[in-house]
Amino acid sequence: MARKTKQRQAILNVIQNTAKPLSAREIYEMVKAQHPSVALTTIYRNLDLLTQQQVICKLRVRDNEYSYVMNTEEHWHYIVCLSCHQTVGVVKCPFDNFAAKVAADTGYEIVAHDIQLYGYCRNCR
Amino acid sequence: MARKTKQRQAILNVIQNTAKPLSAREIYEMVKAQHPSVALTTIYRNLDLLTQQQVICKLRVRDNEYSYVMNTEEHWHYIVCLSCHQTVGVVKCPFDNFAAKVAADTGYEIVAHDIQLYGYCRNCR
DNA sequence: ATAATAAATGCAAGTGACTTGCATTTTCAG
DNA sequence: CTGAAAATGCAAGTCACTTGCATTTATTAT
Numbered sequence: 001m002a003r004k005t006k007q008r009q010a011i012l013n014v015i016q017n018t019a020k021p022l023s024a025r026e027i028y029e030m031v032k033a034q035h036p037s038v039a040l041t042t043i044y045r046n047l048d049l050l051t052q053q054q055v056i057c058k059l060r061v062r063d064n065e066y067s068y069v070m071n072t073e074e075h076w077h078y079i080v081c082l083s084c085h086q087t088v089g090v091v092k093c094p095f096d097n098f099a100a101k102v103a104a105d106t107g108y109e110i111v112a113h114d115i116q117l118y119g120y121c122r123n124c125r
Numbered sequence: 126m127a128r129k130t131k132q133r134q135a136i137l138n139v140i141q142n143t144a145k146p147l148s149a150r151e152i153y154e155m156v157k158a159q160h161p162s163v164a165l166t167t168i169y170r171n172l173d174l175l176t177q178q179q180v181i182c183k184l185r186v187r188d189n190e191y192s193y194v195m196n197t198e199e200h201w202h203y204i205v206c207l208s209c210h211q212t213v214g215v216v217k218c219p220f221d222n223f224a225a226k227v228a229a230d231t232g233y234e235i236v237a238h239d240i241q242l243y244g245y246c247r248n249c250r
Numbered sequence: 251a252t253a254a255t256a257a258a259t260g261c262a263a264g265t266g267a268c269t270t271g272c273a274t275t276t277t278c279a280g
Numbered sequence: 281c282t283g284a285a286a287a288t289g290c291a292a293g294t295c296a297c298t299t300g301c302a303t304t305t306a307t308t309a310t
Contacts, residue, residue, distance in 0.1 A: 060188075079227060090227050094220075095220070106204060108206065108213070111243060112207075112244070115220075115238065116239045116240075117224060117237075117238045118236060118239070
């Protein structure tokens with residue numbers, strides 16, 4: 001179903017070769033450098049697809065502002081600096097147990113959670 | 126500084142008298158019923174103010190979709206049904222310890238976290 | 251290879267939530 | 281009561297993202 005297109009490949013390359021999480025716009029600009037005719041629409045459509053396929057992660061930097069990173073196998077969450085927005089991954093999610101407990105308490109079937117930590121990095125403190 | 130206006134009072138009343146979290150638009154419609162000339166701008170400005178004052182909480186229902194509830198003293202997080210969007214509060218945050226550990230590991234000073242659980246409620250399962 | 255076909259793209263226009271600028275109204279401290 | 285700061289309403293603007301649609305492109309079956 002999903003086909004291998006130059007655009008999709010270019011988007012993945014950009015994400016893969018950049019250490020920090022990138023916004024859709026940043027990815028657009030970077031892909032456009034190699035691929036001048038690419039449309040922003042294509043970026044959005046591919047980011048959605050790749051997120052759904054869990055190839056990349058969509059990360060909330062703050063309200064209505066998202067970035068994308070490669071999905072590492074480990075269950076990462078991220079900590080974002082409120083000042084410079086530098087972002088660092090954090091391994092180990094202590095939350096799955098809690099989720100199970102909440103599920104028992106509420107009767108909900110919990111299928112996802114989203115944890116975001118905010119603070120100041122060493123430089124910005 | 127902050128003055129007591131009819132509009133602000135009406136907004137608070139609406140939030141206080143409704144069990145479930147409300148979106149800005151819903152609040153707007155409900156306030157308008159009592160106060161036909163109110164502007165949507167006013168709703169947004171007041172919701173921001175009240176959130177900042179921690180009188181109410183801004184709750185992420187999903188990407189780019191927020192609701193507001195009264196701020197109870199306890200540290201609540203919420204669980205949102207992916208199907209009907211019914212939302213239930215969850216007491217006790219097991220996360221503060223983890224945050225302290227992450228702070229030690231990364232050198233960040235963690236000032237906030239945002240946890241959101243998603244799943245299906247009993248009815249929607 | 252080649253043609254058929256389903257997916258993906260690019261473009262233009264649209265949406266929706268929220269913001270901003272500004273003139274007017276309202277609250278409240280003195 | 282009065283004046284200054286705050287808040288409001290209106291209109292226009294912004295910004296991220298979406299949608300419709302005609303065209304192009306990657307894969308599949310022949």
